[in-house]
Amino acid sequence: MIFVRLTICCAAASTFVGCGPAIDPAMYAKFQAAQERFEQANDSAQFLQAAAIYQEILDAGVVSGAVFYNQGNAFMRAGEKGRAIACYRQAKRYRPRDPYLDANLRFALGNAGATPPKPVIEYILFWCDWVSYQGKFNISLGCALATFVISVASLFVKPQLLKRAATLALCLTVAFAISAVYDWYRYSHLKHGVMINDEVVARKGDSETYQPAFTKSLDEGTEFVVMEQRGGWLHLRLAGGQEGWVASTDVTVY
Numbered sequence: 001m002i003f004v005r006l007t008i009c010c011a012a013a014s015t016f017v018g019c020g021p022a023i024d025p026a027m028y029a030k031f032q033a034a035q036e037r038f039e040q041a042n043d044s045a046q047f048l049q050a051a052a053i054y055q056e057i058l059d060a061g062v063v064s065g066a067v068f069y070n071q072g073n074a075f076m077r078a079g080e081k082g083r084a085i086a087c088y089r090q091a092k093r094y095r096p097r098d099p100y101l102d103a104n105l106r107f108a109l110g111n112a113g114a115t116p117p118k119p120v121i122e123y124i125l126f127w128c129d130w131v132s133y134q135g136k137f138n139i140s141l142g143c144a145l146a147t148f149v150i151s152v153a154s155l156f157v158k159p160q161l162l163k164r165a166a167t168l169a170l171c172l173t174v175a176f177a178i179s180a181v182y183d184w185y186r187y188s189h190l191k192h193g194v195m196i197n198d199e200v201v202a203r204k205g206d207s208e209t210y211q212p213a214f215t216k217s218l219d220e221g222t223e224f225v226v227m228e229q230r231g232g233w234l235h236l237r238l239a240g241g242q243e244g245w246v247a248s249t250d251v252t253v254y
Contacts, residue, residue, distance in 0.1 A: 030057055031067070038074050047078035065094030065132075069101055076108055082196035082220045084108045086252050089194075089223075093133040093187055109221060117239075125179045133187060136180040143173035191226040193236065193253040195219065195246075202244030206233035213244030226253055 034053035041047045054071035057064070072087030088105040095101055122128055131139065147169040154162040199217040203210040228235040232248045 027057055027060060027062055034070065034074075038070065038077075041074075041077070044078040047074045048080070050074040051078065051080075051083075063094070065091045065098070065101075069095065069098070069104075072108070073104065076104070080196065081108055081110075082194045083252050085221055085223065086192075086194045086254050089192065090254055093183075096129050096132055121182060125175075125182060128179050128182065131179075133183050136176050136183055140173060140176040140180050143169050143176060147173055191253055193224050193226050193234065193251045195222040195224075195250060196252050197250045200246055200250045202236070202246050203233075204244065206230045206235070206245045210245070214242060218246070224251075 030053060034050050034057070037046065037053060038050040041050055051071050051074035054067050054074065057067050058071075068087045068091035072084045072091060075081075075087060076084035085105070085108050088101060088108060091098075091101055092105070128136075147166055150162055150166040150169055154166060195218050198220045200219075200222075201217050202213040204213045222238070224236040224238050226234055227237055227243065229248070233245050234248055234251060234253070235243065235245050236251075237243050
């Protein structure tokens, strides 16, 4: 079972891989406290306590793939598969090539539902899942700076090599800038969600009085994109394109 070995990654995660600014001592201490609570937990309630401590770190503004990953592990051990999937998906934005994260996400997904087909743009931007969300912005900025420096140098030195280097740097700038904008669209503009309850009946409208939208209920772990929210109801779109409404108490969104 994958989760028997998850503490190996917890130790490595103490460096807060994937976070932005430096972590203050209080947050680092809270992270260690969450790890200790996780390692000592022996029932669902205690694993949920560990997940709650990780949430306090996230609520404090720490954006970290390590925190999302460990929180997902805590939710999974607590039997909260839907919430675990949401955490793993968010961790993927900052740790796209973590094999342990990939393995735990696959385990959590199981047969939860259809995997959405990759859009054509993701085949064109084939590296989009190789580099983290923040990494693309950093690379774009670095390539833009390199383009500027090389272009200025070419005003004083005229070899063909400089012109070719400037052209290459410009192409890389555009490519990674497009990839960064696409990441903004799919991660920040779109709102995603996961079912956290089993046998959820999606409706054709935003109340219990509407007819079911699908012939089958939705299982815990089913993923979707949020189209609209009205009060306590969410209009969702599934991987296959089907749309319906579910109560917000049956889902977690991110």
